[in-house]
Amino acid sequence: MLRNYIYATGLLLSATASLAAAAEAGRVVFVTGQAQLANQAAALDAAVQEGDELSTGADGYVYIKTVDSGFLILRPNSKARVTAYQVDKNNPANTRVKLELMQGVARAISGQGVKQARQNFRFNTPVAAIGVRGTDFIVYTDQKTSRVAVVSGGVVMSGFDGACRADGAGPCEGAASRELFAGQAGMLLQVERGQKTPQLLNNPSLSPDQNEKPRSDEPVGKVAATTLAPVQVNLDPQKSAQSLETVKATVVPKTDETIKPPVVVTPPVIVTPSEPPKTSPPEIFWGRWQVVAGVTEMDARMKSADVVAPSFVGAYAITRLKASDLILPKEGTASFKLIDSSAIIQKTGEGEIAAAVETGRLNMDFAARRFSTGLSVVAGTNRLDVTGSGSINDKGELNSDFMANTKIQGYVGGSRAEQAGYIFKDSSRSGTTVMGATSWSR
Numbered sequence: 001m002l003r004n005y006i007y008a009t010g011l012l013l014s015a016t017a018s019l020a021a022a023a024e025a026g027r028v029v030f031v032t033g034q035a036q037l038a039n040q041a042a043a044l045d046a047a048v049q050e051g052d053e054l055s056t057g058a059d060g061y062v063y064i065k066t067v068d069s070g071f072l073i074l075r076p077n078s079k080a081r082v083t084a085y086q087v088d089k090n091n092p093a094n095t096r097v098k099l100e101l102m103q104g105v106a107r108a109i110s111g112q113g114v115k116q117a118r119q120n121f122r123f124n125t126p127v128a129a130i131g132v133r134g135t136d137f138i139v140y141t142d143q144k145t146s147r148v149a150v151v152s153g154g155v156v157m158s159g160f161d162g163a164c165r166a167d168g169a170g171p172c173e174g175a176a177s178r179e180l181f182a183g184q185a186g187m188l189l190q191v192e193r194g195q196k197t198p199q200l201l202n203n204p205s206l207s208p209d210q211n212e213k214p215r216s217d218e219p220v221g222k223v224a225a226t227t228l229a230p231v232q233v234n235l236d237p238q239k240s241a242q243s244l245e246t247v248k249a250t251v252v253p254k255t256d257e258t259i260k261p262p263v264v265v266t267p268p269v270i271v272t273p274s275e276p277p278k279t280s281p282p283e284i285f286w287g288r289w290q291v292v293a294g295v296t297e298m299d300a301r302m303k304s305a306d307v308v309a310p311s312f313v314g315a316y317a318i319t320r321l322k323a324s325d326l327i328l329p330k331e332g333t334a335s336f337k338l339i340d341s342s343a344i345i346q347k348t349g350e351g352e353i354a355a356a357v358e359t360g361r362l363n364m365d366f367a368a369r370r371f372s373t374g375l376s377v378v379a380g381t382n383r384l385d386v387t388g389s390g391s392i393n394d395k396g397e398l399n400s401d402f403m404a405n406t407k408i409q410g411y412v413g414g415s416r417a418e419q420a421g422y423i424f425k426d427s428s429r430s431g432t433t434v435m436g437a438t439s440w441s442r
Helices: 003-023 112-116 239-245
Strands: 024-032 036-038 048-049 053-057 061-066 071-074 079-086 096-109 121-124 129-131 135-140 146-154 153-159 180-183 186-191 199-201 284-288 311-313 315-321 335-345 351-364 370-379 382-392 397-400 406-413 421-429 434-440
Touching: 003 112, 024 036, 024 079, 036 061, 053 061, 053 071, 071 079, 129 135, 146 153, 180 186, 180 199, 199 315, 284 335, 284 406, 284 421, 284 434, 311 421, 315 406, 315 421, 315 434, 335 370, 351 382, 351 434, 370 434, 382 406, 382 421, 382 434, 397 421
Parallel strands: 096 121
Antiparallel strands: 024 048, 024 061, 036 053, 053 079, 061 071, 071 096, 079 096, 096 135, 121 129, 129 153, 135 146, 146 186, 153 180, 186 199, 284 315, 311 315, 335 351, 335 434, 351 370, 370 382, 382 397, 397 406, 406 421, 421 434
């Protein structure tokens, strides 16, 4: 009898320990339409445990806020599983996160735990493994094909083979893997069953957003230009009577279904600023080498022994670190934003005027090794547009096309080509010369 009691007690303790080991991964913060969580109807504020499956019907959406303040968003006709979600704030090396999308479209926005332990994050589909370089991506999959688009940051993707197994943890990285970053506008990575190396595609019609549309309240990739200040993401469960009366979402049943009472939920109002990928320390430096209006603006680092010999265009010089660890991509395109600048307008008989640079753009086609750029130089009532294009050599040097009216020299920098800088001189207007220097980042 005692032996049977001890045996039964042991089974009970074992079962209790097993249940305790299934950690809470997050909570449902928004649900509408047909949505299932662990074989039950998904409900607002329901806990999502490790091992739980989630699925949505033709009208279903479910948003999960993870324990480390990330998000997993499931769109209609989709099925996913939270295989593991263990976050160790004190020792990120112990963090383990693994998500699976069996079919449909899902969006993953990394929380703080994932950001601190990206090497321990894996997002599986039936045919591919996805790891993160950043924070926000969208995946479409069926049983044969998977595609990923990046909203912010970056991903690394690989098809399953002997070296990359579905039961593995962390990203699959090797000769067959491919990276994609948000700066590569309109680009996708695609893997088909049996394919080891993903394809890089420039085909917006294949975007996961085209398979299942996002709701209007899904987090956006960047703050709209009309937004004066960023609004904090708020996907916490809304429970007050007042908030429930504010917005009501009604599930409309199909004609062949029994009519059920409407499901009342509170969609969050979200404007999320995109989080750019972390960049390398600055590698490109520029400044004036001629005094204009009593100022030279020369960066002291340009005289360091750690930089290459400066290049000169007009009144400006530019250089870069000798020990740059740049790896220039062999494919894809990228757009850059202007982060710093200086400019001068010279008019015959009027001398030199300090100016500002506005509305800058810089685009690079790494496969063609080409760049194009445009900006506006403004001083008082003077507004002069400057455009140019040219080549990118294997060292990451930018050089304008021969015989062009706008002379440009500069560099691509950063370990993942996320920095750029160039100096320019435009003599296309009779009696007027425009020159300046610019810094850019993805």
